[in-house]
Amino acid sequence: MRIRAQVAMVMNLDKCIGCHTCSVTCKQTWTNREGTEYVWFNNVETKPGIGYPKHYEDQDRWKGGWKLDTKGRLVLRGGGRAKRLSRIFANPDLPAIDDYYEPATFDKDILVNAPAGLKDTPVKQPYSKLTGEPMSIEWGANWEDSLGGDSGKDDPNFRNMVEKVTFEFEKTFMFHLPRICEHCLNPACVSACPSGAMYKREEDGIVLVDQDRCRGWRMCVSACPYKKVYVNHATGKAEKCTLCFPRIEAGQPTICSETCVGRLRYLGILWYDEEAVLAAASVPEEELLDAQRAVFLDPFDPDVQRAAREAGHPEEWIEAAKASPVWKLISEYRIALPLHPEYRTLPMVWYVPPLSPVLDAAGAAGRDDTNADDIFHTIDDLRIPVAYLASLFTAGDTAAAGGVLMKLAAMRAYMRARTLDGTVAQELLDGIGMTGAQVEAMYRLLAIAKYDERYVIPAAHRGQAAALEELGGCSLDGEGGPGMGGGGRVPVTIASRRNP
Structure with missing residues (x-):
């Protein structure tokens, strides 16, 4: 066993109101420079919808992530090393600016300095921030905000269920999906980079770009199935979410977490076995969720704690892993799920799925949304949202998704009964296989957890301070941009060693 620490995030989608505060603060902190006008390290999508960039989930088109070849070996979907090198100067699997959007600005002086008494109201003309020419705005990073309507019909996730879906106004459903870089355990971007500029930090698992080594080949953009690697068109270098590593090193949450209005984000430490990553990414698709969960190690296991100490991890990190809200939501309560595990990158940003469509449907069907049988039957019958x-x-495992919804619905019903008359709904507990104490602890974490319960991030250990210093600064306005530096990296992902 080769034990490593990973900073991970969980988002509770039931609490996201789609305000985009996280996107704005991230934009102002990291991508407010020339060359990054179209770049959003954090964005909030409305689902159903085609997302940003357009159709990023359609891997038949973009060839992102990993797949199993005919011999059951894990290979990049975009092809092996020889294929990638053969087209290094002409990579066809890249989103164009129209797939992102052409950023615009406005001549506000025409409003401020308009003379009094004009017959017609002055209008701001949008100008392209890329060319400076007048333009017509036709798309944007949050163009589908709060829609879930006609554009949802083109959502790649409906490919296998399109005949079942009707988008009548009173029947449609939608929710908000915030997205950042997944900082994967098996990152395709790292394996695809010809110059070795992409790397995964050894001390905390954050995936960064060494700006000095980046040559702008853009293979990382193609290989990332989440399309969360961007090219700065002013420098020609790749840039991506840094998980606010200067804040993490200081024991502080990411800026998107700090400013989140809905308090839906959780940050913490996970222990994982690096030697188990390749096997977990190589199982059949129906086993991917369980295999990815099995990579994480129990922080309360004495053997795991001993292995962490022997590997040189500080005691502070061992204690932080035991208090990690991420561990609780993913592995103890098992209500957090990864985004597209079939990409086989083992993403480290997980989600608690939204429950609202289930309870709404129970009420619409004349069922009691506090009754265990009615709730469970509604979830079982609600094929479109669960699918x-x-x-x-x-x-695609509807049983696993439905099981999470059942836990969340049972938690609400149980806590309602406890609050109203103090009764213990034992049938609900039996239905989800949890104790009353576990349900109440899960409720506290999801609903009323305080700041230090949601963000359990140990500051960088003093013994690591010198090494972290060498990783470079976090300059936002310099030529290097964010994520500069190349020391202290995990040399190469296990899976990439097997990639032909």
């Missing part, structure tokens, strides 16, 4: 959520989070 859709399964397409997003469980590689």
